[in-house]
Amino acid sequence: MQSIWVTQLTLAKMSLRNFYALCKPRVTSLIVFTAIIGMFMATPGMVSLQILLAATVGIAFASGAAAAFNCLIENKIDAMMARTRARPIPTGQLSQMETLLFASVLGGLGLSILYYWVNPLTMWLTLGTFVGYAVIYTVFLKPATPMNIVIGGASGAMPPILGWAAVNNTVSPEALVMFLIIFAWTPPHFWALALYRREEYAKVGMPMLPVTHGEQFTLLHILLYTVILIVVSLMPYGLGMSGWLYLASSVVLNAVFLYYVVSLYRRYSDELAKTTFKYSILYLSLIFAALLLDHYLI
Ligand code: HEM
Numbered sequence: 699m700q701s702i703w704v705t706q707l708t709l710a711k712m713s714l715r716n717f718y719a720l721c722k723p724r725v726t727s728l729i730v731f732t733a734i735i736g737m738f739m740a741t742p743g744m745v746s747l748q749i750l751l752a753a754t755v756g757i758a759f760a761s762g763a764a765a766a767f768n769c770l771i772e773n774k775i776d777a778m779m780a781r782t783r784a785r786p787i788p789t790g791q792l793s794q795m796e797t798l799l800f801a802s803v804l805g806g807l808g809l810s811i812l813y814y815w816v817n818p819l820t821m822w823l824t825l826g827t828f829v830g831y832a833v834i835y836t837v838f839l840k841p842a843t844p845m846n847i848v849i850g851g852a853s854g855a856m857p858p859i860l861g862w863a864a865v866n867n868t869v870s871p872e873a874l875v876m877f878l879i880i881f882a883w884t885p886p887h888f889w890a891l892a893l894y895r896r897e898e899y900a901k902v903g904m905p906m907l908p909v910t911h912g913e914q915f916t917l918l919h920i921l922l923y924t925v926i927l928i929v930v931s932l933m934p935y936g937l938g939m940s941g942w943l944y945l946a947s948s949v950v951l952n953a954v955f956l957y958y959v960v961s962l963y964r965r966y967s968d969e970l971a972k973t974t975f976k977y978s979i980l981y982l983s984l985i986f987a988a989l990l991l992d993h994y995l996i
């Protein structure tokens with residue numbers, strides 16, 4: 699009898715872990731983090747606990763559901779790439795129907811929470827973001843054009859706007875500035891990875907920039923978007939949204955990013971591309987943390 703319970707519990711834990719993995723938890727965590735910063739930036743005071751909790755949970759559920767839909771739609775491609783073949787559908791740990799049900803329930807819950815406990819504007823913007831990633835990017839853009847992530851990146855850049863709308867029920871220029879930071883950051887973030895994973899993308903027929911236009915062209919574009927990112931990331935200071943603490947942090951973070959990107963441009967290696975990709979994640983986390991610290995301390 700006891701062993702039946704132990705088996706049941708182990709199975710439940712395993713499926714929970716699989717459902718969790720469908721949500722791409724690390725990407726979703728950073729997405730939610732930028733949304734939370736958007737909430738705090740929206741007010742000089744404190745965000746109400748109800749809005750903070752409801753918007754965080756709602757956006758996290760919607761983002762996790764969008765990621766799960768992406769796993770469902772791309773399960774055949776995921777099965778062919780080393781990086782993604784251990785995901786729950788390719789390994790047979792979850793069926794397509796289970797994934798569809800999970801993503802629909804999670805997404806529905808997230809959007810309902812936003813509608814009833816936050817505000818309808820945030821719900822509609824989140825729904826647009828969801829469709830932008832799960833449908834426009836995943837179904838149409840990704841298999842069709844090497845500019846897929848530039849246009850599709852708009853979805854990933856939306857969370858600070860969602861956070862801002864949750865608190866103020868509006869979309870303001872300050873929220874657009876935070877959007878632009880993530881929007882300009884996405885191409886260097888993704889193309890650094892796509893460079894050292896280019897064989898895999900070529901194998902599954904995904905027209906990523908390094909596959910369609912080669913190494914040098916991609917490196918030049920990484921460099922160009924990094925320059926745009928540097929300009930855009932100085933805007934919070936330029937527009938009086940943030941003070942010297944943000945300025946100092948962004949100058950340091952940008953200098954390191956530019957150093958990696960220029961080094962990569964001059965002398966490409968997979969190793970350096972990996973380091974640049976990893977640094978891109980640290981960069982975005984820290985630049986948003988700097989916005990928050992500056993907002994309350996300076
Ligand atoms: C169209 C936009 C984007 C594309 C195509 C993209 C692509 C990717 C890919 C392919 C990976 C997987 C790396 C691996 O498995 O080794 C990854 C990792 C990651 N991405 Fe992005 N990304 C995008 C936008 C974003 C955004 C908006 C965020 C957060 C705000 C983000 C945060 C992360 C994080 C935290 C990781 C590391 C995940 C891990 O360590 O498991 N990405 N990205």
Ligand SMILES: CC(C)=CCC/C(C)=C/CC/C(C)=C/COP(=O)(O)OP(=O)(O)O
Nearest residue numbers: 725760761764765768824827828831853854
């Ligand atoms: C509703 C809401 C807030 C949605 C947020 C949208 C979202 C989840 C954006 C993240 C972008 C992302 C995970 C890209 C991964 O690229 P990929 O899917 O091409 O990577 P893969 O090859 O690892 O599947």
